[in-house]
Structures are given as structure tokens and as C-alpha cells.
Amino acid sequence: MNLIVWIFTHKLLVVLIAVIISLALSTIILAIENRKLRNEIDELIAKETNLTEMNKYRLxxxxxxxxxxxxxxxxxxTGLFKGKVDISVDILSTTDSISLHSHxxxxxxxxxxxxxxxxxLDQSYQLLTIRKTDQSNFTPGKENLQIEFSGDMKNRIVGLYTSSYKDANGESRxxxxxxxxPTYARQAFPCFDEPNMKAKYKVHLLKPKDNSYIALSNFPVSNITDYDKENQLVSFEETVSMSTYLSCFIVSDFAHTETSFNNDGKMIPLKVYASPDNLQKTQYAGEVGKKVIEYYVNYFQIPYPLPKLDMVAIPDFVSGAMEHWGLVTYRETALLYTNTTHSTINKQRVTTVVAHELAHSWFGNLVTMNWWNDLWLNEGFASYIQYKGASAAEPTWGLLDQFMLDLHAALNFDSRLSSHPIVQTVLTPDQISEIFDLISYKKGASILRMLENTVKETTFQQAVKNYLNxxxxxxxxxxxxxxxxxKLVGTVLNVKELMETFTVQMGYPILTVTRSGDEYTLTQKRFLADSxxxxxxxxxxxxxxWSVPVTYITDLGKSSSFVLFNYNADSIKIxxxxxxxxxxxxxxxxxYYRVNYPKAEWDDLIAHYGNFSVADRTHLLEEAFSIAEADLLDFEVPLExxxxxxxEFDYMPWSVAYIKLRSILNHLKWSGSDQEAAFKKYVIDIVSPAYNNFSWNETVDYSHLDRLARIEIFYLACLVDHExxxxxxxxxxNRWLKTRQPITPDLRRIIYSNGMKKANKTTWDALLEIYKNETDASERLxxxxxxxxxxxxxILKKLLELAKDETLVRSQDFFSVVQFISINPSGTDLVWNWVRSNxxxxxxxxxxxxxxxxxxIPEITSTFATQERLTEIEEFFKEHPNAGAGVASRARALEKVKHNILWLSKNKKTVEKWIRKNSVL
Structure with missing residues (x-):
């Protein structure tokens, strides 16, 4: 009794002790390798914190x-819908109510x-709570919930929604x-909308009796019956157990092309659906899908789990694609392709997106992360495995090397304080939505690539197979x-320790090299874009x-011995x-790390640039610029x-060069430097040999990588005013606008954008009419x-207002249009003011x-580099404090502008001095 009195009179102390105990438990848990014990502690903590935010948002x-x-x-x-659901549930312990999601x-x-x-209904937490009328408890055992509901499909692009397209006659369908x-199934039907709440589905969809209309879901059709004079009810076979977010329902008048794939000796139908006028554009996706999924069946040594595979091009789709099991949905630009309409970049995007989504059939669908904290288990794996699948489908494209460009994006994102760990606690729908970013996708993929290289490919593949089984x-x-x-590696490497240094903490290391004779000493610290x-x-x-697997190459060959720079070591010697x-x-x-060398070593590497592989050449360019941008290396090194x-004539080095040189040009332009013209002249000098190596006329001699290189090189040349x-x-x-004779797809974007720069209103209006009448989604972009x-x-101001019209710009493309305008120097300030006003x-x-x-916000303010602009952003955030799924993005915007300001103070004079020395106007 005295203890109880003491507790109530020392509430603050009790709370402090509880916080200390909680932090201590978290530290202990991190060190515990026995998962069962860790889970028991997690459950204990959860029981003791029933009033925390976690329990409010979690079922x-x-x-x-x-x-x-x-x-x-x-x-x-009407765009409305009705529905009913009968949910068979298992009551695990006595409770006075059943909670599920509805929104x-x-x-x-x-x-x-x-x-x-x-x-x-609790709208704040999107919960539907059900009780018995007599208020008696639910006891352990089976129950059935029958819920009738209705909703609105209009003016939305998640949940159950309407989409439309215009047919050849201009009629809207x-x-x-x-x-x-991640959390939108609850907007279509009441459900247990959490990934670990797997269940089976028996689906029935109403469709018009019109024979041109079909209904699709995750499993094949089992029965079609007349519902009334105008509609039919389509019933589907019972599904396997799966998470709510993987269910999918479509009613449309789409047509399809069909092939089949060998699924461990059994042929499975693979259909690609699109609006009838786009049917001829589905052939390539079917061909790629067949090759990719047959590769996966062999790679995972696990048959594709379902009896059919459909892929569907949706006119209005918020993401690039979505791995609904057995019924994969795509934005049209990610699934449709013909060589007469679409570019090489479009073709590669179709290949990699299809490969990504089909990888989810195993990673994400068959085995699903327990909670969104481990989203990378879905997206990181699919983002890495997609390169293996796509490379199997298109082996001459160098896709395994091209992965580096994704790695660079992750390294850039992860070099800021506004980044986050791969494994991060998320609770609310906004927090969950926000982590669908470069960290979960591209950093996750990058550390898997590093792990595979460390434990070797066969070990990695066997571990993947064992995990999936x-x-x-x-x-x-x-x-x-x-x-x-x-289990496969044994005692030669602590895999958890190695990987945890990259998954439970954000960021990554930079290894600093010093040399004494033939002995190299490496130390490490966290790399930040702002040092x-x-x-x-x-x-x-x-x-x-971090625990870093260190590799190296010399002119005698690559390293064969395993070298680990353990996180608790001060240095290593090689x-x-x-x-x-x-x-x-x-x-x-x-x-997944950076390396900085003494100036003499950088000079030596630059001198031998031509001896390196295309991947190593690309690496040196990206690394030197990124380290210099962080003020850890003299900017003269990357410039040299x-x-x-x-x-250089290869795609990947020029892809990096385009990004880095454009960044310098932006800094010079927005700071009013008198060296902008001289820098353009320098870039013209170095890009001209590669520019002259390619032709504006299409030729069959160009390989896939040649075509990609040509695009990058032409973009850069025009950017710096190459005459x-x-x-x-x-x-x-001008010729195309007059004759409408088709332009080679690879060059359309560069021709349209550069042809329009100095255009008058009459020409702009003419292009707008062409845009309005164009039906292909890729060409419209x-x-x-x-x-x-x-x-x-x-005119740009007019376009921003026109973009509000969904008949002109689909919602899925709205932000792309705004960002396109902001990239245009004439539209940067305009967009920033417009966004704040709107x-x-x-x-x-x-x-x-x-x-x-x-x-x-970070997209449209990425070139800002003044204190005035930084203050404007800060004031805007104060005026609109609720960031929703943009909390980290706001921090990233501020960090980027601060970095731009710092770049100018640290590097502008050095860069200008170098330009004066190396460019003659």
C-alpha cells in the first residue's frame, strides 16, 4: 500500500524511470540474437504501453x-459503389470488441x-469497432462478420476508383x-488492413452485361451469372492467403494479348491487358514478362505460386506499377511499348518495371514483411532482383552495371541528416506512405548487392531460396x-552485425586513405553532403x-582475399x-561506401582513367564530384x-557527367557568375568528340547502350548551347511541326524541349493542340x-492553371508538369510562388x-541558394505546419538549400578560377 502511495506522489519520477527502462530495454533488444526472446520482450513492452500511439494505429x-x-x-x-463482405475470423483471446479498418x-x-x-467509427485512426448488441464478449473460436458498405470512386486515384480513356471515336470509356x-484497401472495403493479417479471398464483381466488358481479380473466373437485365456478377476462385494490399479488382472493356510461361513444367497463361486501341503496344511486355518470370522460377527454385498472371495498363495510376498478386497493374508508360512510338529509355523502363513487379511474386507476395518497418524486404529485394531478371531478358544491355545509377541516387539521398534508417519504426498511414522512398528501394537494393558480393553469388541465392521456402x-x-x-556463411562473418550497421542506422561511411610506400591505411567516418x-x-x-567489406583492383587484377573493416576498429591496413x-x-x-585518397593518389587514378572498366570509370566520376561537393576534396580534382x-563514349560515365556538370552550371547561373559562358564553352569542348561520334539520323548500327549514350550526350550538348x-x-x-513526319522516338523529347524554348504563342498553342489529341501516355509526356x-x-503561368484541368493533365502527371516548369529557369520562381499560393x-x-x-517542395526548390529563399521556405513551413507524408521531405528541402549556400561559399571561387584557367572564350 505504501508503494502505491509513493508512486502516485512521484508521478514525474515514475515516468522518468519508465523512459529510462524503455531505452535500456531497446538497447538490450538490439543486442539479443535470439528472435524468440526479442519477440517476447516486444510483446511485454506492448502490453505495458496500451495507450501509446502504436496501439492506437495498430490493430x-x-x-x-x-x-x-x-x-x-x-x-x-455514377462513380459510386456498394459492397458487402463476409469475414470469417479467428478470435484468439476474449475481447469485448473487434476492431478492423475502414476509411x-x-x-x-x-x-x-x-x-x-x-x-x-473512429475517423482519426480509421478504425471500425464492432460489438455484440447485448455487449457480451467475443470468446476464442470462429466468428463471422457481415458488413454492408458503400463508397465513392470519383475524383480519387487510390482505393477503389474510376479511370477513363478516349477510344478511337473520341468517346470516353x-x-x-x-x-x-500501403493503407488504401480500407477505402474499398472494411478489412484488417495490416500486412501480417493475411487471409484468403472469394471475390464477386458486378460488371455491365455488355460483352466488351470484363472483370478481373487475383485469381481466375469461376462463374458468371446474370445479376439483372444490365449487369452480370463475375465470381472468382478462392485465392491463396495474402495481405489486403495485394488484392485487386478491375471492371473494364480492355482487350489482351496472351502468351504462357513454363512454370516448372506446367504452362501458365500470361495475359497483358490494355485499352483496345493500345493492344498492339502490349506485345513487348508479354515477351519480357515470359523471359523474366521463367528466370525467376529457375533462380528461386520455387514455382510461381498462382494459376494465372495478368498485367494491366491503367490510364490513371498513381504509382509506376503495383504487384497485386496475379493481377499486376501498371501506369501505361511502364507497360506499353512499340519501337515506332517509344524511345529506348521507354523500352528499358518497361523491362525493369516488369522485372521489378514480377520479383514481388516471391519477395513481398509469397513472403511478406511483418510490418511496414521492414518494407525494404519487399522493395529492396525487388529493386535488386529486377536487374537480374531484366538482364536475363535483355542480356546485351549491361543492366547489372547500370545498377550503379540507382546506387548513386541512394548515396546522394542518404548523405543528408534528413535521411532515415532502412529499418525504421512507422505507425501512421502518413509515416508508412513516406518510407516508400529511395532508402527502402535503392539503398535496400544496394546493400543486398554488397552482401551478395561479400558472401558470393551461390551462397546468396541459396539463402534466398531457403528464406522463401x-x-x-x-x-x-x-x-x-x-x-x-x-547459416550458410558459418563463423567466418557475422552477417547480422555487418548488415545491421547499414540497416538500423542511416547514412554510410567514407573511407579515408593514407599511404606509406605500398601500405595503405584506411580510416572511416560518416559521410555527409554537408561536412x-x-x-x-x-x-x-x-x-x-560501419562494418565495411573492402575490395580493390590494381593493374594486376582484383582482390581475392576477404577484407572486413569492422565497425569497432579504428583503422585497417592493406x-x-x-x-x-x-x-x-x-x-x-x-x-555502399565512399573512398577518398590523397591528392597524389587521385592524380594517379585520373592518369589511368582509360584503363578502368566502364563501372570503375563511372565510379571515379561520381565519387570525386560527390566528395568535393562535401568539401572533403579540392574541386579541382573532379574538374581535372x-x-x-x-x-569517353559510354553511357554511364556520360550519365553521371550530365548530372554533375548541370549542377555546376546551375550554381553558376543562379549565383550570377561571370564564368557561366566560359564553363559552357569548356563543356562544349569536352562533349564535342562524343557528340560528333553520333548522328541525328537513326541507324541500325547503334546498340541499346549506344542509343542511351547518344541521348545523354545530346542533352548535355544542347544544355550548354552547343551550336x-x-x-x-x-x-x-520546325520540320516536324510543319509536316508532322515522325521523329525518331529517342530524340523527340530533346527536339520538343529545345525547339520550343524561343517559340511564340502561336507555336505553343499549336503544340498544345497536338498534345490534346495525342493518346499515347509516353508521347504526351x-x-x-x-x-x-x-x-x-x-505562357508558363497559364500552363500551371491549365494543369488543374484533369481532362488535360491526368492527376498522375500533375506533379511531373509542375516539376518540368520548375526546371525551366523561366519557371523556377514562378512555380515556387504558385505552389505557395495554391x-x-x-x-x-x-x-x-x-x-x-x-x-x-524539395523538387521545386532544389536550385535555391540564397538566405532569402531559405527564409521563405522556413516561413512557408511555419504557415503550414502539418506535413503529412512530407515530414522528411521538408527537412530535405531545407538541407539542400543550406548545402547550396554552403557550396557557393566554399567552392565557387575555386571553380571559377579553374574555369578561367581551362576555358578560352
């Missing part, structure tokens, strides 16, 4: 769904095993479709996969140190092989390295790039849960 877990029998009645004319739905009736029930990841139709956490790798930024090392259990003339660390940039580009490039682009544009490239601010409109239309709205 209690006392009830599990077994089977959804789901009826949807969409009305394509934006009208709940019309609730029954519990045919008896009336009572219910309440409507369809109903769905997109549920062990957790098939179940859920898993990061440690589960690492356990399978550890002056401060952070608290104690925020991470590993104190922002001896250069006897007789080697040069030594480069992180061969082919497999490792650019001189080697005059003899011949601008002249050719303008000439092609190219035309829109042209429309946004004009230098007339009044923020309420944007929030109302897209909601703060839209992660694309969240990323808009």
Missing part, C-alpha cells in the same frame, strides 16, 4: 481474418454471425480499378533473412560506424600487391577528371516537356497523405 491482434467473401457492385455511370466508407449494416451488431498499397505464405522480419545467410553538419553519435547503437602500378578501392562500386570525357546541337534540334522541330520549356513566363488547393485535391505532394 490489437486478438482477432485474425481467415477468409473474405467480398461482393463489389461498382456503378461506372472514407459508409457503413450501412453490421451483423455478427447473422445477428445484429453495433459499431462505431470508364472503368473501375483499385490500388491498395521457410516463410512461404507467412510474414518475416529482417533478421529472418539474415539468419538464413548466416560541417553536426549529429549525435549516441543516436545510433553503432555510433555511426598492402598493395608487389609490382602493381595503381590501386583503386571499391572495385566497380559494389560497396572531366578532361578525360573528351575520349550544332541547338540548330539540329530546332530544324527537326514528351510533348508536355516541350510545352514546359518555353521561356515565356506568361497550397490549400493541392492539399484538398491530393491530401497530405500523398507522398508525391510531400516530395514536391
Amino acid at each position: 490489437p491482434g486478438m482477432v485474425k481474418p481467415i477468409l473474405y467473401e467480398l461482393y463489389f457492385y461498382p456503378n461506372l455511370s 472514407t466508407l459508409n457503413i450501412d449494416n453490421v451483423h455478427i454471425s447473422s445477428e445484429n451488431g453495433t459499431y462505431s 470508364r472503368m473501375a480499378t483499385s490500388k491498395f498499397e 521457410l516463410y512461404a505464405y507467412k510474414n518475416a522480419i529482417t533478421e529472418d533473412f539474415l539468419d538464413e545467410v548466416q 560541417t553538419a553536426s549529429f549525435n553519435k549516441s543516436d545510433s547503437a553503432y555510433r555511426y560506424r 598492402t598493395r600487391p608487389t609490382g602493381a602500378k595503381w590501386m583503386k578501392f571499391n572495385h566497380d562500386q559494389i560497396g 577528371l572531366t578532361k578525360k570525357l573528351s575520349a 550544332a546541337c541547338l540548330s539540329e534540334a530546332q530544324s527537326y522541330f 514528351k510533348l508536355m516537356k516541350g510545352l514546359t520549356s518555353i521561356e515565356n513566363e506568361d 497550397w490549400d488547393y493541392l492539399v484538398h485535391r491530393f491530401t497530405l497523405n500523398d507522398r508525391y505532394l510531400g516530395t514536391l
Whole structure:
């Protein structure tokens, strides 16, 4: 009794002790390798914190769904829908209520095993709570929930929604479709909308009786019956157990092409659906899909789990694609391709996106992360495995090397304080939506690539196979996969320790090299784009140190011995092989880290640039610039390295060069430097040999990589006002506008954008009419790039208002249009002012849960480099404090502008001095 009195009189002390205990438990948990014990502690903590935010957003877990029998009645004319669902559930422990998710739905009736029930809705947490009418408890065992509901499909692009297209006669054709990841299934039907709440589905969809209309879901059709005079009810076979976000429902008048793939000796139908007028553009996706999925069946040594595979091109789709199991949905630009309409870049995108989504059939669908904290288990794996699948389909494209460009994007994103760990606790729908970013996708993929290289390909593949078999139709956490790798690796490497340094803490290291004779000493520290930024090392259990698998290559060959720079070591020493003339660390940039050398070593590497593989050449360019941008290397080093580009003709080095040289040009332009013209002249000098190596006329001699290189080189040449490039682009544009004779697809975007820069209103209006009449989604984006490239601010302002019209710019493309205009120097300030003035409109239309709205601000302010602009951004955030799914994006925007300001103060004079020395006007 005295203890109770003491507790109530010392509440603050009790809370402090509880916090200390909680932090101590978290530290202990991190060190515990026994997963069972860790889970028991997690459950204990959860029971003791029933009033935390986690328990408000998470379902209690006392009830599990077994089977959804789901009826949807969409009305394509009104855009409304009705539905009913019978959910068989398993009550695991006595409870007075059953909670599940529901959002934006009208709940019309609730029954519990045919008896009336009572219910309440909590809009804040998107919960539907059901109780028995007599208020008695639910006891362990089976129950059935019957819920009738209705909703609105209009003016939305998630949940169950309407899409439309215009047919060859200009008639609008409507369809109903769905997109549920991550937390939007609850907007279509009441459900247990968490990834570890797997269940089976029996689906029934209403469709018009018109024979041109079809209904699709995850499994094949089992029966079609007349519902009334105008509609039919399509029933589907019962599915395997899967998470809510993987279910999918489509009613449309689409047509399809069909092939089949060998699924461990059994042929499975593979159909590609699109609007009838786009049917001829589905052939390539079917061919790629067949090759990719047959590769996966062989790679995973696990047959594709379902009886059919459909891929569908949706006219309105918020993401690039979505891996709904058995019914994969895509934005049209990610699935449709013909060589007469689409570019080489379009073709590669179709290949890699198809490969990504089909990889999810195993990673994500068959085995699903237990909670969104481990999203990378889905997206990181698919983002890496896609390169293996796509390379199997198109082996001459060098895709395994091209992965480096994704790696660079991850390294750039992860070099800022606004980054986040791969494994991060998320609770709310906004937080969940926000982590669908470069860290979960591209950093996740990058560390898997590094792990595979460390443990070797066969070991990695076997661990993947074992993991998938062990957790098939179940859920898993990061440690589960690492356990399978550890079993095969044995005691030679602590896999969990190595990987945790990259998964539970954000960022990555830079290894600093010093040399004494043939002995190299490597030390490490956290790499930040702003080297002056401060952070608290104690925020991470590993104190922002990493276990780094170090590789190297010399002129005598690549390293064969395993070298691990452990996170708790101060340094490591590596001896250069006897007789080697040069030594480069992180061969082919497999490792997720950076390396900085003394000036003499950089000079030596630059001197041998031509001796390196295309991957190592690309690495040196990206690395030197990134380290210099962080003020850890004299900017003269990467600038000197650019001189080697005059003899470079490969795609990847020029892809990096385009990004880095454009960045310098932006800094010079926006700071009013008197060296902007001289720098353009220098870039013209180094790009001209490569520019002259290619032709504006199409030739069959160009390989896939040649075509990609030509695009990058022409873009850069025109960007720096290369006279011949601008002249050719303008000439092609004028001729096309007059005759409408087709331009080679690879060059359309560069021709449209450069041809429109100096255009008048009459020419712009003519291009707008062409855009309005164009039906191909990829071509429309190219035309829109042209429309946004004009230098007339009044026209750009008009276009921003026109973009609000969804008949002109689909919602899925709206942010692309805004960003296109912001890239145009004539539109940068215009867009920033427009977004601030129209923020309420944007929030109302897209909601703060839209992660694309969240990323808009850092995209449109990325070139800002003054204190005035920084203050404007800060004031805007104060005026609109609710960031929704854009919390980290706001921090990233501020960090980027601060970095730009710092860049000018640190590097502008050095760069200008170098330009004066190396460019003659």
C-alpha cells in the first residue's frame, strides 16, 4: 500500500524511470540474437504501453481474418459503389470488441454471425469497432462478420476508383480499378488492413452485361451469372492467403494479348491487358514478362505460386506499377511499348518495371514483411532482383552495371541528416506512405548487392531460396533473412552485425586513405553532403560506424582475399600487391561506401582513367564530384577528371557527367557568375568528340547502350548551347511541326524541349493542340516537356492553371508538369510562388497523405541558394505546419538549400578560377 502511495506522489519520477527502462530495454533488444526472446520482450513492452500511439494505429491482434467473401457492385455511370463482405475470423483471446479498418466508407449494416451488431467509427485512426448488441464478449473460436458498405470512386486515384480513356471515336470509356498499397484497401472495403493479417479471398464483381466488358481479380473466373437485365456478377476462385494490399479488382472493356510461361513444367497463361486501341503496344511486355518470370522460377527454385498472371495498363495510376498478386497493374508508360512510338529509355523502363513487379511474386507476395518497418524486404529485394531478371531478358544491355545509377541516387539521398534508417519504426498511414522512398528501394537494393558480393553469388541465392521456402505464405522480419545467410556463411562473418550497421542506422561511411610506400591505411567516418553538419553519435547503437567489406583492383587484377573493416576498429591496413602500378578501392562500386585518397593518389587514378572498366570509370566520376561537393576534396580534382570525357563514349560515365556538370552550371547561373559562358564553352569542348561520334539520323548500327549514350550526350550538348546541337534540334522541330513526319522516338523529347524554348504563342498553342489529341501516355509526356520549356513566363503561368484541368493533365502527371516548369529557369520562381499560393488547393485535391505532394517542395526548390529563399521556405513551413507524408521531405528541402549556400561559399571561387584557367572564350 505504501508503494502505491509513493508512486502516485512521484508521478514525474515514475515516468522518468519508465523512459529510462524503455531505452535500456531497446538497447538490450538490439543486442539479443535470439528472435524468440526479442519477440517476447516486444510483446511485454506492448502490453505495458496500451495507450501509446502504436496501439492506437495498430490493430490489437486478438482477432485474425481467415477468409473474405467480398461482393463489389461498382456503378461506372455514377462513380459510386456498394459492397458487402463476409469475414470469417479467428478470435484468439476474449475481447469485448473487434476492431478492423475502414476509411472514407459508409457503413450501412453490421451483423455478427447473422445477428445484429453495433459499431462505431473512429475517423482519426480509421478504425471500425464492432460489438455484440447485448455487449457480451467475443470468446476464442470462429466468428463471422457481415458488413454492408458503400463508397465513392470519383475524383480519387487510390482505393477503389474510376479511370477513363478516349477510344478511337473520341468517346470516353470508364472503368473501375483499385490500388491498395500501403493503407488504401480500407477505402474499398472494411478489412484488417495490416500486412501480417493475411487471409484468403472469394471475390464477386458486378460488371455491365455488355460483352466488351470484363472483370478481373487475383485469381481466375469461376462463374458468371446474370445479376439483372444490365449487369452480370463475375465470381472468382478462392485465392491463396495474402495481405489486403495485394488484392485487386478491375471492371473494364480492355482487350489482351496472351502468351504462357513454363512454370516448372506446367504452362501458365500470361495475359497483358490494355485499352483496345493500345493492344498492339502490349506485345513487348508479354515477351519480357515470359523471359523474366521463367528466370525467376529457375533462380528461386520455387514455382510461381498462382494459376494465372495478368498485367494491366491503367490510364490513371498513381504509382509506376503495383504487384497485386496475379493481377499486376501498371501506369501505361511502364507497360506499353512499340519501337515506332517509344524511345529506348521507354523500352528499358518497361523491362525493369516488369522485372521489378514480377520479383514481388516471391519477395513481398509469397513472403511478406511483418510490418511496414521492414518494407525494404519487399522493395529492396525487388529493386535488386529486377536487374537480374531484366538482364536475363535483355542480356546485351549491361543492366547489372547500370545498377550503379540507382546506387548513386541512394548515396546522394542518404548523405543528408534528413535521411532515415532502412529499418525504421512507422505507425501512421502518413509515416508508412513516406518510407516508400529511395532508402527502402535503392539503398535496400544496394546493400543486398554488397552482401551478395561479400558472401558470393551461390551462397546468396541459396539463402534466398531457403528464406522463401521457410516463410512461404507467412510474414518475416529482417533478421529472418539474415539468419538464413548466416547459416550458410558459418563463423567466418557475422552477417547480422555487418548488415545491421547499414540497416538500423542511416547514412554510410567514407573511407579515408593514407599511404606509406605500398601500405595503405584506411580510416572511416560518416559521410555527409554537408561536412560541417553536426549529429549525435549516441543516436545510433553503432555510433555511426560501419562494418565495411573492402575490395580493390590494381593493374594486376582484383582482390581475392576477404577484407572486413569492422565497425569497432579504428583503422585497417592493406598492402598493395608487389609490382602493381595503381590501386583503386571499391572495385566497380559494389560497396555502399565512399573512398577518398590523397591528392597524389587521385592524380594517379585520373592518369589511368582509360584503363578502368566502364563501372570503375563511372565510379571515379561520381565519387570525386560527390566528395568535393562535401568539401572533403579540392574541386579541382573532379574538374581535372572531366578532361578525360573528351575520349569517353559510354553511357554511364556520360550519365553521371550530365548530372554533375548541370549542377555546376546551375550554381553558376543562379549565383550570377561571370564564368557561366566560359564553363559552357569548356563543356562544349569536352562533349564535342562524343557528340560528333553520333548522328541525328537513326541507324541500325547503334546498340541499346549506344542509343542511351547518344541521348545523354545530346542533352548535355544542347544544355550548354552547343551550336550544332541547338540548330539540329530546332530544324527537326520546325520540320516536324510543319509536316508532322515522325521523329525518331529517342530524340523527340530533346527536339520538343529545345525547339520550343524561343517559340511564340502561336507555336505553343499549336503544340498544345497536338498534345490534346495525342493518346499515347509516353508521347504526351514528351510533348508536355516541350510545352514546359518555353521561356515565356506568361505562357508558363497559364500552363500551371491549365494543369488543374484533369481532362488535360491526368492527376498522375500533375506533379511531373509542375516539376518540368520548375526546371525551366523561366519557371523556377514562378512555380515556387504558385505552389505557395495554391497550397490549400493541392492539399484538398491530393491530401497530405500523398507522398508525391510531400516530395514536391524539395523538387521545386532544389536550385535555391540564397538566405532569402531559405527564409521563405522556413516561413512557408511555419504557415503550414502539418506535413503529412512530407515530414522528411521538408527537412530535405531545407538541407539542400543550406548545402547550396554552403557550396557557393566554399567552392565557387575555386571553380571559377579553374574555369578561367581551362576555358578560352
